[in-house]
Amino acid sequence: MSAAAFFLIALVVVGSALGLVLKRNPVHGALFLVVNLGAIAALYLTLGAEFLAAAQVIVYAGAIMVLFVFAIMVLIPGKEETGPDPRRRYRLVAAPVGLVLLAELALIAARRGAPRGPGSPGGVEAIGRLLFTDYLFPFELTSVLLLAAMVGVLLLARPRA
Amino acid sequence: MLFAIGVVGVVVRRNPLVIFMSIELALNAANLALVAFGHRHGSADGQVLVFFVMAVAAAEVAVGLAIIVVIFRVRHRLSVDDLSLMRW
Numbered sequence: 173m174s175a176a177a178f179f180l181i182a183l184v185v186v187g188s189a190l191g192l193v194l195k196r197n198p199v200h201g202a203l204f205l206v207v208n209l210g211a212i213a214a215l216y217l218t219l220g221a222e223f224l225a226a227a228q229v230i231v232y233a234g235a236i237m238v239l240f241v242f243a244i245m246v247l248i249p250g251k252e253e254t255g256p257d258p259r260r261r262y263r264l265v266a267a268p269v270g271l272v273l274l275a276e277l278a279l280i281a282a283r284r285g286a287p288r289g290p291g292s293p294g295g296v297e298a299i300g301r302l303l304f305t306d307y308l309f310p311f312e313l314t315s316v317l318l319l320a321a322m323v324g325v326l327l328l329a330r331p332r333a
Numbered sequence: 334m335l336f337a338i339g340v341v342g343v344v345v346r347r348n349p350l351v352i353f354m355s356i357e358l359a360l361n362a363a364n365l366a367l368v369a370f371g372h373r374h375g376s377a378d379g380q381v382l383v384f385f386v387m388a389v390a391a392a393e394v395a396v397g398l399a400i401i402v403v404i405f406r407v408r409h410r411l412s413v414d415d416l417s418l419m420r421w
Contacts (some may be wrong), residue, residue: 232390
């Protein structure tokens with residue numbers, strides 16, 4: 173049952189990722205990305221990481237995707253990928269690179285089986301405890317980073333004098 | 334559950350067409366790998382790390398999209414092939 177659910181969700185994840193990459197229309201790509209992020213949240217749930225699943229939906233599918241959709245709507249791209257590609261030779265390198273990565277992965281997967289782990293504590297309590305004890309400094313650093321990003325974006329978005 | 338890493342790798346390989354969203358995809362793949370490893374080794378440290386990655390990704394997307402919007406405002410065109418200068 174759990175394996176079947178995993179394969180189903182994994183299929184959705186991979187399919188939507190391929191859709192994102194292969195579709196020309198960036199709006200379609202954004203929609204595929206939403207599907208992808210939701211499916212990954214489901215995978216987190218199957219791995220027992222409830223907090224991360226919720227955070228994934230809120231942060232990624234909520235905040236980041238809204239940003240993306242806004243940017244797409246503001247910029248209305250899509251026309252620039254028609255016509256002859258000036259860098260076709262470089263783009264063709266992408267396929268071999270992807271194949272090499274895949275082969276590497278298959279090698280690792282073939283060497284190691286699929287052992288079941290003991291499972292991890294995924295509740296809010298465990299993560300919160302870790303976050304505010306062992307990882308307190310990185311946590312505070314993250315807040316500084318977010319502040320810096322906010323200030324930087326405000327500076328960029330300011331009308332140029 | 335280590336097999337989850339396989340899916341992660343499948344998600345990772347791609348060519349940069351919708352480059353930014355692909356970066357998000359790659360970050361998510363790494364996140365999934367972290368959670369899977371944490372699950373396998375019975376520790377929640379990986380999940381804390383994923384939490385940080387999410388925060389950094391949010392910041393990165395905000396700044397990156399702002400830069401893209403500014404470039405579009407200046408250039409009125411949007412394609413990485415045009416962007417060979419570091420200044421405008």
